[in-house]
Amino acid sequence: MATTTTTVEQARKDRSQDRQKAMLADYFHKLAIASETGGQTVHTFVPGNLTELIRSFDLLPVLPEINALQSGMRQKSGEYIQRAEKMGHSEDVCSYVKCDLGMLAGGNVGLTGEPLPRPDLLLLSYTGCFTFMKWFELLREETSAPTVMLHVPYQADGRITESMREYVVKQLREKVIPALEKLSGKKYDEDRLRENLSRSAAAEDDLVFVLESAKRVPSPIDAYFAAVYYVGPIFSAFRGTEDAVLYYQELREEIEDRIERGLGPMTPDGLLPEEKFRLVVEGPPNWTHFRDFWRMFHSEGAVIVASTYTKVGGVYDDGFRHDASRPLESLADYCMGCYTNRSLPARVEMIANYVRDYAADGFIVHSVKSCNSFSAGQLLMLREIERRTGKPGGFFESDLVDPRYFSPANVKNRIESYLQMIDQKRAGGTSR
Amino acid sequence: MDAPVVGESLESIVARAEDLTRDVRLDAVRAWKGEHPGKKAIGYLPVYVPREIIHAAGMLPVGIMGGGDQVEIVKGDAYFQSYLCHLPRSTIELGLDGSLDVLDGMIFPSTCDVIRNLSGMWQMLFPEKYVRYFDVPQDFDDRVGGEFYERELRSLIDDLAGLGGGEKVTDEALRRSIALFNENRAHVRAIYAARVKTPWLVPTSEVYLLLRAGNVLPVEEHNSLLGQYLEAARASARRPMDLARVALRGTFCEQPPIDLVRTLERAGCCIVDDDWVLAARWPKDDVAVDGDPVKSLVSAFLHRSPECPSVYLAEGKKGEALVASVKACGAEGVIFAAPSFCDPALLDQPMTQAAAKAAGIPTSAFLYSENTGQFQSIREQAGTFADSIKLS
Numbered sequence: 001m002a003t004t005t006t007t008v009e010q011a012r013k014d015r016s017q018d019r020q021k022a023m024l025a026d027y028f029h030k031l032a033i034a035s036e037t038g039g040q041t042v043h044t045f046v047p048g049n050l051t052e053l054i055r056s057f058d059l060l061p062v063l064p065e066i067n068a069l070q071s072g073m074r075q076k077s078g079e080y081i082q083r084a085e086k087m088g089h090s091e092d093v094c095s096y097v098k099c100d101l102g103m104l105a106g107g108n109v110g111l112t113g114e115p116l117p118r119p120d121l122l123l124l125s126y127t128g129c130f131t132f133m134k135w136f137e138l139l140r141e142e143t144s145a146p147t148v149m150l151h152v153p154y155q156a157d158g159r160i161t162e163s164m165r166e167y168v169v170k171q172l173r174e175k176v177i178p179a180l181e182k183l184s185g186k187k188y189d190e191d192r193l194r195e196n197l198s199r200s201a202a203a204e205d206d207l208v209f210v211l212e213s214a215k216r217v218p219s220p221i222d223a224y225f226a227a228v229y230y231v232g233p234i235f236s237a238f239r240g241t242e243d244a245v246l247y248y249q250e251l252r253e254e255i256e257d258r259i260e261r262g263l264g265p266m267t268p269d270g271l272l273p274e275e276k277f278r279l280v281v282e283g284p285p286n287w288t289h290f291r292d293f294w295r296m297f298h299s300e301g302a303v304i305v306a307s308t309y310t311k312v313g314g315v316y317d318d319g320f321r322h323d324a325s326r327p328l329e330s331l332a333d334y335c336m337g338c339y340t341n342r343s344l345p346a347r348v349e350m351i352a353n354y355v356r357d358y359a360a361d362g363f364i365v366h367s368v369k370s371c372n373s374f375s376a377g378q379l380l381m382l383r384e385i386e387r388r389t390g391k392p393g394g395f396f397e398s399d400l401v402d403p404r405y406f407s408p409a410n411v412k413n414r415i416e417s418y419l420q421m422i423d424q425k426r427a428g429g430t431s432r
Numbered sequence: 433m434d435a436p437v438v439g440e441s442l443e444s445i446v447a448r449a450e451d452l453t454r455d456v457r458l459d460a461v462r463a464w465k466g467e468h469p470g471k472k473a474i475g476y477l478p479v480y481v482p483r484e485i486i487h488a489a490g491m492l493p494v495g496i497m498g499g500g501d502q503v504e505i506v507k508g509d510a511y512f513q514s515y516l517c518h519l520p521r522s523t524i525e526l527g528l529d530g531s532l533d534v535l536d537g538m539i540f541p542s543t544c545d546v547i548r549n550l551s552g553m554w555q556m557l558f559p560e561k562y563v564r565y566f567d568v569p570q571d572f573d574d575r576v577g578g579e580f581y582e583r584e585l586r587s588l589i590d591d592l593a594g595l596g597g598g599e600k601v602t603d604e605a606l607r608r609s610i611a612l613f614n615e616n617r618a619h620v621r622a623i624y625a626a627r628v629k630t631p632w633l634v635p636t637s638e639v640y641l642l643l644r645a646g647n648v649l650p651v652e653e654h655n656s657l658l659g660q661y662l663e664a665a666r667a668s669a670r671r672p673m674d675l676a677r678v679a680l681r682g683t684f685c686e687q688p689p690i691d692l693v694r695t696l697e698r699a700g701c702c703i704v705d706d707d708w709v710l711a712a713r714w715p716k717d718d719v720a721v722d723g724d725p726v727k728s729l730v731s732a733f734l735h736r737s738p739e740c741p742s743v744y745l746a747e748g749k750k751g752e753a754l755v756a757s758v759k760a761c762g763a764e765g766v767i768f769a770a771p772s773f774c775d776p777a778l779l780d781q782p783m784t785q786a787a788a789k790a791a792g793i794p795t796s797a798f799l800y801s802e803n804t805g806q807f808q809s810i811r812e813q814a815g816t817f818a819d820s821i822k823l824s
Contacts, residue, residue: 088785090770090778092515092799097779126570126744130544133570133744134779141750141783149570149744151577154542156551156565163587167580171571343565344552369515372545372775376520377553379511384556397513 032114048127048335052196052240072287072401128340168332196240206248218275224304235313276301283366394418452645490599495647537562619658675702676818682770700818741776751787
């Protein structure tokens with residue numbers, strides 16, 4: 001079993017981590033005092049979020065999925081979910097939705113212990129997930145907030161057509177922008193949007209550098225567990241801000257430094273001394289046992305070198321960048337390009353490419369009960385990726401934020417068995 | 433399966449409808465193709481596709497509602513996790529065992545994430561077949577969602593033309609098809625109106641079978657069957673029964689087994705409103721037959737779609753349509769019967785159930801799946817609900 005080593009130097013928090021923490025604390029405080037300062041909030045979703053546009057009106061984006069996952073990490077989600085179920089919500093449905101509704105019913109206290117504001121506008125960016133629609137219909141019932149729908153067509157044939165783009169741009173022009181103008185009392189300022197988009201592209205360049213650094217052997221990063229933190233600012237309220245640009249510059253410098261020093265990934269228990277397995281992961285993490293889950297991999301020397309979850313808020317490693325020269329078209333392409341808005345064949349292609357390009361020993365499908373958008377079809381994806389790559393796939397199930405569906409012993413057992421299988425295949429000369 | 437004969441008895445009409453409902457291996461479609469060499473059949477999943485376009489292309493639209501309680505899942509479970517609904521696993525089963533080979537293509541309407549992803553699975557499993565994910569707009573403005581939807585419909589027309597074996601979809605042909613489906617919807621509306629007025633003459637267990645029979649029949653034949661049924665049912669000597677009038681909601685995609693419907697009736701529930709086989713009632717009234725027929729289909733979808741959990745409610749409050757419908761059909765309560773793990777139905781339910789309760793309408797709720805075989809607890813629950821309505 002690999003062990004992690006912790007020295008004062010290695011375990012020090014990276015500057016980027018401190019910066020992100022400060023950004024989040026400051027932002028959540030801003031949200032908490034929004035009603036006193038006249039700040040207005042736009043609730044929206046991570047996939048297909050229009051942060052640059054929202055911020056160009058000086059409005060504050062709020063992302064309920066982020067609140068839900070943070071509730072999971074803070075061990076609050078179980079209580080929120082049970083509260084929602086007592087209110088009449090089915091055990092069968094998405095735990096993010098129930099976590100959010102249960103949190104709202106219990107005072108809507110957020111990450112920093114301060115209450116989050118109720119929505120001034122629900123921007124239903126309907127991208128890659130049907131449940132989003134039901135989620136905001138429910139939230140509208142609870143809050144009576146005005147709602148604006150942005151219907152993002154699905155990339156069923158693996159491409160964005162001109163018709164799809166035209167439809168999204170038209171909704172942006174004729175529905176979303178007027179709703180933001182009405183809420184903010186400000187006119188749409190395209191130059192301001194362009195400035196935001198330029199900053200987004202700069203941050204996206206640096207993020208891609210960081211994620212692709214995992215192509216190195218050994219990888220300097222964990223591209224799933226640690227990368228959840230890396231994508232935080234760009235997936236949430238900060239894309240298009242100067243803060244995000246600085247964060248990603250700093251993060252990139254830190255990774256460059258790690259590369260120069262030949263260091264592997266940092267884990268919650270310190271530096272990983274030896275990379276024994278290189279894996280690709282499909283599916284979101286479990287949040288209620290996030291660190292335990294991570295430890296199940298790194299304690300075995302397994303490093304995640306690429307993941308699909310880090311693409312739900314935008315796929316940038318295929319070359320897409322927000323483009324200030326075509327602002328609304330670029331936002332439309334961004335929305336349609338998010339990972340869960342891509343067809344199953346396209347997702348298979350992406351993962352198979354990751355396995356190849358990142359020299360992975362295999363791939364894991366973490367199938368979550370709550371998310372049909374991710375999960376329906378994953379068993380077929382698994383077979384197809386195995387067929388294409390010749391690498392073994394592992395499959396196990398849990399949930400996003402419902403702690404009742406994470407069985408640590410079971411998951412650990414499966415991970416260990418899977419890694420043993422890779423070892424055996426290696427011994428037989430069929431892998432690496 | 434023989435074609436209906438004029439003057440056929442009510443029992444034989446219903447028996448034929450039941451045979452067609454249970455025809456999950458599509459014998460009727462094979463027979464149609466045998467009689468129409470070279471013609472194509474296109475399957476579609478719940479909830480809605482514009483069947484008129486498939487018909488106008490000279491093809492047979494075939495409603496695929498899963499395997500119900502007739503298909504043993506041998507391979508399908510290996511494709512889906514336990515926490516997903518049953519319809520996709522039985523549909524995959526039917527695809528893999530060759531039952532759907534007779535179809536030349538499949539259309540997967542924009543219903544939920546599971547059906548959406550099933551379209552991708554179909555692309556991978558059956559690469560030789562035509563597969564289309566059919567995106568309908570969630571923006572209902574003629575100039576925005578309408579223009580997008582019109583382009584989608586015209587693209588579907590082009591796709592079908594590209595398959596060969598069909599006919600060019602001219603405006604005239606499409607108008608003729610629209611007229612035939614208008615007739616179909618008019619028959620269905622007449623049966624539903626008769627059920628509201630005289631439910632003992634047109635019991636829901638029969639209505640359900642008659643609707644489902646249309647999944648595998650040419651519309652012309654289905655029109656004839658529906659007409660004959662209503663005529664025969666009205667002429668029957670059935671007598672009124674003392675049942676509780678209820679509306680049923682949640683069945684818009686994965687369909688309940690017929691024995692579940694019969695169980696509810698035996699438990700004392702007279703179903704006078706429901707949301708199953710919605711494609712047969714979509715839009716709620718006629719599609720215009722004059723003007724540009726594609727634009728007519730667009731307008732009908734945007735402005736006259738029934739309330740359904742898979743369609744965004746842009747205006748008004750959830751459950752208003754249900755309450756209005758309950759009042760219109762004189763229902764005394766609502767049963768929410770959702771398939772297990774059906775996100776759209778189950779996420780909708782707290783809102784619609786609250787609206788019903790706020791309007792003073794009693795409600796009851798249970799879960800089912802298309803292959804549910806044990807009905808005792810449902811019978812007891814529905815019986816208690818019916819009794820409580822009758823005694824109140």
